Amino acid sequence: MPTISLRYFRFFYGYLGNGVWLTLVASMFMAVLDGIGLTMFLPLMQAMDGDTSGGAAAGAGEGMGNMAFLLEAIAATGLGVNLVNLLLIMLGFFVLKGVAKFASEYYRVILRQRFANKMRLNNMRLLARYDYAAFMGADSGRIQNSFSAEVNRVTMAYQHYFVMLQYAIMLLVYAGLASLANPKFALMVGAAGLLSNFAFSKIYKATKTASTKLTEEMHAFQGFLIQSIASFKYLKATGLINKYKDKVEDSIITVEGFQRKTGTLSAIANALREPIIMLIVVVAILVQVLVFGERLGLMILSLLFLYRGLGSLVGAQNAYNMFLSQSGSIDNIEAFGKELTADQEVVGSQPYRGMTAGISLKKLRYTYGEGTVVENLSFDIPHKHTIGIVGASGTGKTTLVNILCGLLKVDRGMLTINGTDANDLDTVAYRAKIGYVTQEAQIFSDTIYNNVSFWDPLTDEVKNRVHAALKLAHADGFVNDLNQGADTVVGINGINLSGGQRQRISIARELYREVDLLILDEATSALDSQSEKLIQENIESLAGRYTILVIAHRLSTIRKADEILFLHPGGKYETGTFSSLMASSPAFKEMVALQSFGNIE
Numbered sequence: 001m002p003t004i005s006l007r008y009f010r011f012f013y014g015y016l017g018n019g020v021w022l023t024l025v026a027s028m029f030m031a032v033l034d035g036i037g038l039t040m041f042l043p044l045m046q047a048m049d050g051d052t053s054g055g056a057a058a059g060a061g062e063g064m065g066n067m068a069f070l071l072e073a074i075a076a077t078g079l080g081v082n083l084v085n086l087l088l089i090m091l092g093f094f095v096l097k098g099v100a101k102f103a104s105e106y107y108r109v110i111l112r113q114r115f116a117n118k119m120r121l122n123n124m125r126l127l128a129r130y131d132y133a134a135f136m137g138a139d140s141g142r143i144q145n146s147f148s149a150e151v152n153r154v155t156m157a158y159q160h161y162f163v164m165l166q167y168a169i170m171l172l173v174y175a176g177l178a179s180l181a182n183p184k185f186a187l188m189v190g191a192a193g194l195l196s197n198f199a200f201s202k203i204y205k206a207t208k209t210a211s212t213k214l215t216e217e218m219h220a221f222q223g224f225l226i227q228s229i230a231s232f233k234y235l236k237a238t239g240l241i242n243k244y245k246d247k248v249e250d251s252i253i254t255v256e257g258f259q260r261k262t263g264t265l266s267a268i269a270n271a272l273r274e275p276i277i278m279l280i281v282v283v284a285i286l287v288q289v290l291v292f293g294e295r296l297g298l299m300i301l302s303l304l305f306l307y308r309g310l311g312s313l314v315g316a317q318n319a320y321n322m323f324l325s326q327s328g329s330i331d332n333i334e335a336f337g338k339e340l341t342a343d344q345e346v347v348g349s350q351p352y353r354g355m356t357a358g359i360s361l362k363k364l365r366y367t368y369g370e371g372t373v374v375e376n377l378s379f380d381i382p383h384k385h386t387i388g389i390v391g392a393s394g395t396g397k398t399t400l401v402n403i404l405c406g407l408l409k410v411d412r413g414m415l416t417i418n419g420t421d422a423n424d425l426d427t428v429a430y431r432a433k434i435g436y437v438t439q440e441a442q443i444f445s446d447t448i449y450n451n452v453s454f455w456d457p458l459t460d461e462v463k464n465r466v467h468a469a470l471k472l473a474h475a476d477g478f479v480n481d482l483n484q485g486a487d488t489v490v491g492i493n494g495i496n497l498s499g500g501q502r503q504r505i506s507i508a509r510e511l512y513r514e515v516d517l518l519i520l521d522e523a524t525s526a527l528d529s530q531s532e533k534l535i536q537e538n539i540e541s542l543a544g545r546y547t548i549l550v551i552a553h554r555l556s557t558i559r560k561a562d563e564i565l566f567l568h569p570g571g572k573y574e575t576g577t578f579s580s581l582m583a584s585s586p587a588f589k590e591m592v593a594l595q596s597f598g599n600i601e
């Protein structure tokens with residue numbers, strides 16, 4: 001057999017534990033029972049040849065080598081070694097073999113399901129805790145592919161791996177039985193069988209390489225797919241979808257090429273196996289008979305076992321090749337799991353018990369590689385205050401919000417929440433109390449109820465809370481006009497809703513959640529001025545109930561903020577109220593003037 005990497009066994013064992021041994025032990029039983037059943041053939045033939053009356057035992061041991069003890073055992077039980085008994089015993093062993101086969105295969109199927117589920121759950125758990133900074137540099141195609149197609153391929157690899165082990169065990173058992181029957185003959189065939197594996201090593205290597213490349217190309221393909229779905233409207237409206245389709249087509253053709261390659265290699269290996277094995281058997285028989293002058297009769301039982309054993313060898317090699325063609329996915333899943341594990345978010349242990357004192361930024365610094373975005377920033381966000389964050393594009397507003405959510409860790413300085421260093425705080429619990437409304441509304445393909453309550457069980461109380469939130473987000477009007485009201489399913493990304501309606505639903509979700517900190521990141525930019533005004537009024541009515549951060553290009557939105565953080569390029573900043581900045585900051589005044597939203601002074 002080719003060298004089977006223990007690494008893969010460890011990988012499967014890591015997921016399934018001792019369950020894997022059970023299938024292997026069942027395989028062994030299967031082979032032993034089959035072997036004993038087969039052994040009965042020889043005395044049977046001899047019994048049929050001559051004495052059918054019950055005296056077969058006399059010459060029946062000949063040709064059985066060390067297996068003759070079985071006949072002695074039968075005779076010792078008091079059962080006559082005759083045709084009927086031998087047939088019944090043989091039948092009994094094959095029935096038992098059937099039971100062992102069922103147990104082995106049934107358990108393997110159960111383990112396969114358990115394996116796939118564990119892998120998916122494990123990946124999901126790791127993804128949920130994946131560090132955001134690492135995520136920003138991750139390949140979305142790879143993530144998607146590793147969660148879907150790759151899990152299936154690894155499950156298939158598992159199946160082939162254990163079928164291979166099952167055959168390998170059967171091979172060993174048959175080889176052992178063949179050696180008992182005729183050691184010299186068995187050794188000769190076994191040695192030649194081992195040598196024949198070298199003939200396949202090149203095919204195995206090529207299969208493995210093609211499998212790894214197939215996995216990489218699948219990542220790229222999934223990446224293209226995700227982007228084409230995310231940008232479907234744009235691609236369609238601009239006709240760029242055809243150009244994009246050509247790009248995806250290239251990827252599909254490359255994937256197909258690798259699949260064809262692994263298939264061809266498999267076909268070559270499969271086709272070569274039996275002729276090679278038969279060649280070995282033929283040569284071994286000829287050598288035994290012509291060179292060593294042995295009688296064919298002495299080889300029969302050994303040959304029977306070897307034939308079974310060689311069948312197992314073919315099965316094991318086929319399974320191994322199939323396994324190799326999918327093993328690239330195991331390497332990927334392993335590496336993917338390790339990367340996710342290495343980049344798990346570090347969360348502090350100090351419990352978060354709701355916002356009390358507010359948030360404080362002390363001499364913060366944040367850089368992306370060489371580019372400094374935040375430099376020496378000190379700023380307080382007192383509890384229940386409304387803070388406006390403004391600045392030209394690229395001045396770091398989103399980066400700052402990411403820091404405030406605990407998604408990005410600062411290079412220098414300190415972020416405290418209720419006086420606790422964010423590094424020590426249970427940021428997962430803290431984030432559960434953050435409401436975040438972004439310019440791109442986050443809508444899920446489900447009912448409006450579920451979009452707002454985020455799948456809370458729909459009790460009357462939940463429904464009432466959803467409707468109250470919809471009202472506050474000025475969404476109740478259009479929702480009530482829908483045929484199925486809040487039971488309406490909104491389609492992929494809320495495609496059945498207008499941009500402003502999507503935005504209002506996503507605002508309602510955050511209001512429903514009863515958060516401590518509400519972040520509105522260009523939240524009303526998709527709305528018409530009438531809706532914006534109404535939501536603006538609603539949000540202003542929330543002032544003093546939540547701590548609110550408003551990031552806005554439209555400065556009218558933050559006019560009533562308790563304080564404004566005005567960011568400049570390169571990490572510089574100014575702070576003040578709207579009117580104090582108007583008085584102290586020419587840049588702010590100019591920005592306001594450019595937006596010319598009426599007489600503000």
Ligand SMILES: Nc1ncnc2c1ncn2[C@@H]1O[C@H](COP(=O)(O)OP(=O)(O)OP(=O)(O)O)[C@@H](O)[C@H]1O
Pocket residue numbers: 136368371373391392393394395396397398399400
């Ligand atoms: N993941 C990243 N890696 C490297 N640089 C980044 C990354 N994200 C943002 N930047 C850079 O950091 C700077 C600040 O970006 P940020 O998105 O925080 O600005 P912003 O004020 O929110 O911009 P906008 O108003 O256009 O949304 C920009 O120069 C941007 O190119």
